[in-house]
Amino acid sequence: MADYTTINMQYNTGTDAxxxxxxxxxxxxxxxxxxxxxxxxxxxGTSIASASWPFMxxxxxxxxxxxxxxxYTADTTGSQVATYTGDNTKARVLRWNxxxxxxxxxxxxxxxxxxxxxxxxxxxxxxxxxxxDAFTNxxxxxxxxxxxxxxxxxxxxxxxxxxxxxxxxxxVGTAPTATTGTAGSVTTTAGNWLNANxxxxxxxxxxxxxxxxxxxxxxxxxxWYMTWVIFIGANITAGTWTPVxxxxxxxx
Amino acid sequence: xxxxxxxxxxxxxxxxxPYWAVKLSTGEWICEARLKTDVYRGTERPFDWSNDLVxxxxxxxxxxxxxxxxxxxxxxxxxTARLTIEEPxxxxxxxxxxxxxxxxxxxxxxxxxxxxxxxNKETGDCDVFxxxxxxxxxxxxxxxxxxxxxxxxKRDANGTLIRAGQTNVYNFHSWREGIAPLGQLELKxxxxxx
Numbered sequence: 001m002a003d004y005t006t007i008n009m010q011y012n013t014g015t016d017a018x019x020x021x022x023x024x025x026x027x028x029x030x031x032x033x034x035x036x037x038x039x040x041x042x043x044x045g046t047s048i049a050s051a052s053w054p055f056m057x058x059x060x061x062x063x064x065x066x067x068x069x070x071x072y073t074a075d076t077t078g079s080q081v082a083t084y085t086g087d088n089t090k091a092r093v094l095r096w097n098x099x100x101x102x103x104x105x106x107x108x109x110x111x112x113x114x115x116x117x118x119x120x121x122x123x124x125x126x127x128x129x130x131x132x133d134a135f136t137n138x139x140x141x142x143x144x145x146x147x148x149x150x151x152x153x154x155x156x157x158x159x160x161x162x163x164x165x166x167x168x169x170x171x172v173g174t175a176p177t178a179t180t181g182t183a184g185s186v187t188t189t190a191g192n193w194l195n196a197n198x199x200x201x202x203x204x205x206x207x208x209x210x211x212x213x214x215x216x217x218x219x220x221x222x223x224w225y226m227t228w229v230i231f232i233g234a235n236i237t238a239g240t241w242t243p244v245x246x247x248x249x250x251x252x
Numbered sequence: 253x254x255x256x257x258x259x260x261x262x263x264x265x266x267x268x269x270p271y272w273a274v275k276l277s278t279g280e281w282i283c284e285a286r287l288k289t290d291v292y293r294g295t296e297r298p299f300d301w302s303n304d305l306v307x308x309x310x311x312x313x314x315x316x317x318x319x320x321x322x323x324x325x326x327x328x329x330x331x332t333a334r335l336t337i338e339e340p341x342x343x344x345x346x347x348x349x350x351x352x353x354x355x356x357x358x359x360x361x362x363x364x365x366x367x368x369x370x371x372n373k374e375t376g377d378c379d380v381f382x383x384x385x386x387x388x389x390x391x392x393x394x395x396x397x398x399x400x401x402x403x404x405x406k407r408d409a410n411g412t413l414i415r416a417g418q419t420n421v422y423n424f425h426s427w428r429e430g431i432a433p434l435g436q437l438e439l440k441x442x443x444x445x446x
Binding site for chain 1: 301302344346349352353361426434435436437
């Protein structure tokens, strides 16, 4: 045992009460529109080529949540993440899936970046600079310079003793707004959503991010449940942005 | 052949990733780059820190811990780092990785490999060498952390320069942007007995 052979993100195509995770892993190393998540407010679908994906119109004022999320396994083959509703009413939306080959040696951290250079976002800066993006930078009046992406994680997925942590269906914490976020890391609550089922966190690189509460047991497969709400606002810079959700882990 | 080539089975400049190597008090050398027979599976696999050093307590016999690093723009022939281990149970090794999965194609990235030794068993202070795959370079116990905001070496609250290769096993720090602080190491898993 050493590194995990497989870590991927799975998405729920069923309901919150009866989730469907089978065959829903976002595989690694996709290209040309495959193996990616896409978001839409209107006009999204399950057979749209990546190059034809609809633009999202910015609100005239204030902010609004992105209301639908899709996962594509090929350029024109996708599924809707049925429990992503742009709010906190569903618990089983996404999950990190780990096989039983890894031996983690520290807690894990999750954040959002513009791309895999992991360049620190420039809080509040629109338009963003090189290796930054409009979503993770946020904007002063739209998001109080937190990220437009809010997220939440449940426990550490697997406890040090080897117990899988799985949330019940239903509401997740306090409904995030576009300004939700805490500087630095917020550590998850064991067997619960962030802040004991209260405030969410902003996804802004490793300056606003989430840390797991425990080091998962070695050599044990598990799932770490996560949910997002993505906002756009009147002051976000228009363009094509492809932020990434980054999981950092250590192994011996 | 010299020691490094013996350990790796090839010249240092031929490797494309870093490997750990150890000398035990028995005189035996073990290197991650070499294969061993897995009697359970009937196959060969590379030597593994957890299975082949920690699980059988051979980690307590380490008297030298090496990191053999690939060629890079700053070290065209590769690089080596060596820690002499005077106290059993103070040597450790681990790696850092990341997975990106989201609104673009998914990737898995090897970020860094770290060897270290605990220098103060009461506080957990340690010296480490870090091969940073993204920076393509070896960070030593005397390397300073660069602060992109001030464009100078990073300082702590007391104004003291922070060295990337001097940290603590109970609160392992970040050495560059893009790496979150790692926090406490799982001591048993990395081989620490203090």
